[in-house]
Amino acid sequence: MAGSISLLLFACTAQPLLADKPIKTEKQTIGYEIVTDKLSHPWAMVFMPDGAMLITEKNGKLRYLDAAGNLDPIPIQGLPEIRTHGQGGLLDVTLHPDFESNRYIYISYAERTGNRYGTTVMRGKLKNHTLEESEVIFRLSNKTKSRHHFGSRLVFDNQGFLFITLGDRGDGPRAQDLTDHAGSLIRLHDDGRIPQDNPFKDNSKAKPEIYSYGHRNIQGAALHPASGSLWTHEHGPQGGDEINIPEAGRNYGWPIITYGVNYVIGTKIGEGTHKVGMEQPVHTWIPSIAPSGMSFYTGEQFPQWKGNLFVGSLKFQQLVRLEIDNNKITHEERLLTDKLGRIRDVRQGPDGMLYLLTDERKGKLVKIFPKNTL
Structure with missing residues (x-):
């Protein structure tokens, strides 16, 4: 009962910062409210069983927001030393x-x-708002000075395995090197042990934690609600952002194949867009949208959106809605363009609403709610 009351409070908390007018989309009229704008470059969020939230800030702070929408001014204690370095920080x-x-x-x-x-x-x-009994369960092999491409999303699948998404650390050829974690998708048990059925577990010339490789910089990951398969997206260079459904042991091509080109000069990267033995993406964006954050919608508040995939866009400051049929993207709609800022994360709340984080100095947590159907 207490949890239900908390969720109700969270859903009904009155905030002064509301959308001025209902926003019509292709299938749903929506509104939004700013739950808080007191976050510093927030990066990710997760809902807790009672409706409260944990929110990461890139500067190394883990924030607690209660089920009524109140942000605790004191961050969660007991975190390790975290360095903000280019695109890296608390993720x-x-x-x-x-x-x-x-x-x-x-x-x-x-x-x-x-x-x-x-x-x-x-x-x-x-x-008691403190992280205790902490232990490192994974470290990237071969740290470098690079400020680029740290990944990283964390997703548990339905079997209890933990997936960790990584970037190539700005050094593309590392993504093709199986002796290097960079540019790969990692799969572990919850305590960091290596699953016996990992594809490179018995390969002496590969890191046994690797599940798939040839990735540039994966910053979105979510489980498909029906199949339970992991979907990911990654940043391309200039053009060529991708959505993939990674499979064990498969090579996703970077930097040998890509739909993007070199920055500024626009020259071809690698060998083109296709090569035997390398996988094709489910979907690409050209030009790049700079995707970040990813969630399937399964709730009842937006019935016209059920089963759709939502992706945040940093570059175009929008929320991208994708319709799916048989693992193919069949339609795309761009929402909230330039209304909120750089959308860093998107999650479905326990109340069935959509929640967004904006990546800025005064970052926002935004709740999207239905106004009425078209």
Whole structure:
């Protein structure tokens, strides 16, 4: 009962910052409200069982927002040393599937060793707004000075395996090197152990944590609600952002094949768009939208959007809605262009609403709600 009351409070909290007019989209009329604008470059969010939220800020702070929409001014304590370095900082956060019983949360972040940086994943138990019993369960091999392409999203699948998305650290050929984690999708048990059925588990010339490779910079990941398969998106160079459904052991081509071109000069990268033994994306964006954040909608508040995939766009400051049929993108709609700012994350709330984070110095948590159907 207490949880239901909390969700109701969260859903009904009155905020002064509302959309002036209903916004008509192709299938749904919507409005929005700013739950808070007191976040500093927020990167990711996760809902807790009682309707409260944990929100990461790139500067290394993990914030708590209660179910009534109140942001605690004191960040969660007990986090490791986190370095903001270019595109790196405190990145994703997720809960263990059995969080209510074990209290484990997982964070990905940029870790420094000397003057080199890489993506690291830690888990710890959240007790009284403090992270306790923390342990690192994954570290990127071969840290570098690069400021680019840290990834990183964290997703548990329906079997309890943890997927960690990584970037190539701005060095494309690393994505084709199976002895290097960079540019790959990682699959682990919840405690960091390597699953026996990982595709390179018994390959002495590969990192056994790797599930798929040839990725440039994966910053969106979500489970398909029907199939349970993992969908990801990654940044292309100039053009060529991709959506993929990664499969075990497959090579997704970067930087040998891509639909993008070199920045500024526009010359071809690699060998073109196709090569035998390398996978084709499910969907591409040309020009790039700079995708970030990704969620399937499964709720009842937006019945016309059920089953759709939502992706945030940093470059065009919009929310992208994608319709899917048999693992193919059949239609795309652009929403909220230039109304909110750079959309960094998108999640469905337990109340069936959509929630967005904007990446800016005074970052916002925004709730999208239905006004009426067209």
